[in-house]
Amino acid sequence: MNDLAIAVRHLDATRGTFHLRDVSFELPTGFVMGFVGRNGAGKTTTIRCLLGMLTPDAGEIEVLGQPLPADPALREDIGVVLDHSTLVEDWRLTEVERALAPFYSRWDGARYRALLEEFELDPRHKVKELSRGQAMKLGITLALSHHARLLVLDEPTSGLDPAARDELVSILGDFLTDDGHSVLFSTHITSDLERIADYVTVIDAGRVVDSAPKDELLDAYRLVRGGPEDLVDPDVDFLGLRRNETGAEALVAAGQVDRLSGDLVVDRPTLDEIVVKMGDHR
Amino acid sequence: MTSSAVLRLARLDVRSVAPYRNAQVLLMVILAPLLAAIWGEPASALVMAVVFATFLAAYPFAVADKNDLDTLYGMLPVARRAVVVGRLVFSLGLFAAALAYGGVATAALATLMHRPLTAEDAVMVVTISFAIFALMAALQFPFYWAFGYTKARAASFVPLFALAFGVGVVSIATGQDPTGTFPGAPSAALVAAVSLIGGTVALAVSTALSVRLDARRVR
Numbered sequence: 001m002n003d004l005a006i007a008v009r010h011l012d013a014t015r016g017t018f019h020l021r022d023v024s025f026e027l028p029t030g031f032v033m034g035f036v037g038r039n040g041a042g043k044t045t046t047i048r049c050l051l052g053m054l055t056p057d058a059g060e061i062e063v064l065g066q067p068l069p070a071d072p073a074l075r076e077d078i079g080v081v082l083d084h085s086t087l088v089e090d091w092r093l094t095e096v097e098r099a100l101a102p103f104y105s106r107w108d109g110a111r112y113r114a115l116l117e118e119f120e121l122d123p124r125h126k127v128k129e130l131s132r133g134q135a136m137k138l139g140i141t142l143a144l145s146h147h148a149r150l151l152v153l154d155e156p157t158s159g160l161d162p163a164a165r166d167e168l169v170s171i172l173g174d175f176l177t178d179d180g181h182s183v184l185f186s187t188h189i190t191s192d193l194e195r196i197a198d199y200v201t202v203i204d205a206g207r208v209v210d211s212a213p214k215d216e217l218l219d220a221y222r223l224v225r226g227g228p229e230d231l232v233d234p235d236v237d238f239l240g241l242r243r244n245e246t247g248a249e250a251l252v253a254a255g256q257v258d259r260l261s262g263d264l265v266v267d268r269p270t271l272d273e274i275v276v277k278m279g280d281h282r
Numbered sequence: 283m284t285s286s287a288v289l290r291l292a293r294l295d296v297r298s299v300a301p302y303r304n305a306q307v308l309l310m311v312i313l314a315p316l317l318a319a320i321w322g323e324p325a326s327a328l329v330m331a332v333v334f335a336t337f338l339a340a341y342p343f344a345v346a347d348k349n350d351l352d353t354l355y356g357m358l359p360v361a362r363r364a365v366v367v368g369r370l371v372f373s374l375g376l377f378a379a380a381l382a383y384g385g386v387a388t389a390a391l392a393t394l395m396h397r398p399l400t401a402e403d404a405v406m407v408v409t410i411s412f413a414i415f416a417l418m419a420a421l422q423f424p425f426y427w428a429f430g431y432t433k434a435r436a437a438s439f440v441p442l443f444a445l446a447f448g449v450g451v452v453s454i455a456t457g458q459d460p461t462g463t464f465p466g467a468p469s470a471a472l473v474a475a476v477s478l479i480g481g482t483v484a485l486a487v488s489t490a491l492s493v494r495l496d497a498r499r500v501r
Contacts, residue, residue, distance in 0.1 A: 051357065053356040072359045072361050075357060075358060075359040076359045078357075082353065084350065085350070086349065086350045086351065086353040086357070087349065087354065088297075088298050088301065088351070089348075089349055090301035090302065095297065095300075098297065099294055099298075100358075102290045103290055103359055104359065
């Protein structure tokens with residue numbers, strides 16, 4: 001088995017007026033990577049490149065050990081869940097299966113029906129009658145019914161209530177009980193990743209800001225707060241520094257905390273704070 | 283690109299349009315023989331069925347646009363070219379269905395109205411119908427693949443109007459009714475051959491162009 005589910009190296013791509021620049025990250029097989037960034041940071045453009053829907057200007061991409069462009073059969077191993085439906089809205093869920101099953105050699109009709117039942121999706125319902133959460137579950141059902149080894153989720157929790165988001169995390173947990181399964185989870189809601197992500201790649205303005213195991217990333221930075229006159233040390237890089245009349249706040253590399261002067265509060269940042277501060281810094 | 287992938291995509295097109303247009307299909311099924319009977323022209327049933335199929339052939343583009351099926355095609359394990367060729371196969375299947383239904387309706391009407399069609403008439407109607415269908419599809423599909431249905435809908439009617447305009451000009455210049463028989467018109471065999479070969483070549487060239495245009499659009 002190949003060690004890497006996804007390898008992206010020095011990827012440049014253009015979509016309209018938006019540019020990805022020198023995007024690189026690796027997702028080892030059997031793990032979950034959170035792909036985080038603000039809206040418009042480049043997450044969907046990167047995912048389109050990974051799925052072969054967008055041709056890169058430069059760089060290399062490998063998915064499940066195969067360099068892109070690859071044989072379309074590779075997509076049998078990839079399940080994709082997007083933040084919007086890509087199915088005919090007037091199809092009933094039974095028709096969804098009839099329409100898509102012929103494309104997959106490993107389609108498992110029994111599993112499709114079992115998952116619909118498990119997720120309490122009525123096969124007689126039309127796609128357009130599904131709630132946002134139900135549509136996300138249908139996407140997962142389709143991906144699992146053709147036995148995908150890699151799940152690519154693009155903003156799957158966008159618009160979901162906390163209970164549905166929690167359920168998704170639980171579903172992904174079940175998917176990952178097989179060591180050969182991997183997940184790339186793109187989101188701007190970083191709290192979703194706190195529990196499930198093993199690796200995190202932060203992207204902003206088309207460039208990767210950081211890519212590391214989640215705990216390493218969280219340990220690598222500190223959130224520091226001080227008075228309005230603090231956080232001026234010249235040999236410290238203050239990321240996303242915000243200063244107002246009542247105080248100043250910034251993210252700093254953990255290794256630079258010793259160089260700070262003044263009466264400061266130093267905390268371990270959340271993923272959300274890292275994403276926001278890194279975005280501000282750029 | 284495999285032939286099985288093309289056929290699966292043609293079937294996907296059938297399933298995509300299946301929830302829609304049922305009322306229009308039913309209307310065509312009733313109206314085509316009814317109007318042909320009223321006009322006293324059995325062959326009009328076939329022509330109407332084919333003209334209806336010509337318009338219905340664009341419907342998968344409309345459904346795909348509305349439901350973002352382009353993204354779905356990108357996620358399926360099929361080559362992008364197969365999507366374009368599959369759409370052609372779907373439209374040819376639609377033509378065959380219209381031809382079968384229109385043919386049966388025309389034959390039934392001809393018997394009932396005691397206006398039997400000669401073999402020559404039948405060949406002419408079928409081959410000219412194919413040429414019209416093929417020409418319309420060949421002219422419209424590249425627009426849809428290049429720009430998407432919503433953006434290209436208006437532009438895609440330009441060839442239809444150009445065709446109608448051309449027929450009108452020829453009609454005025456020759457002083458002949460374009461639906462009638464031209465004196466000294468070429469033989470039925472020649473018209474049939476030109477219609478079949480011309481239609482097939484137009485579809486082949488159009489599909490090759492569509493593959494390129496589609497690849498550029500989804501790039």
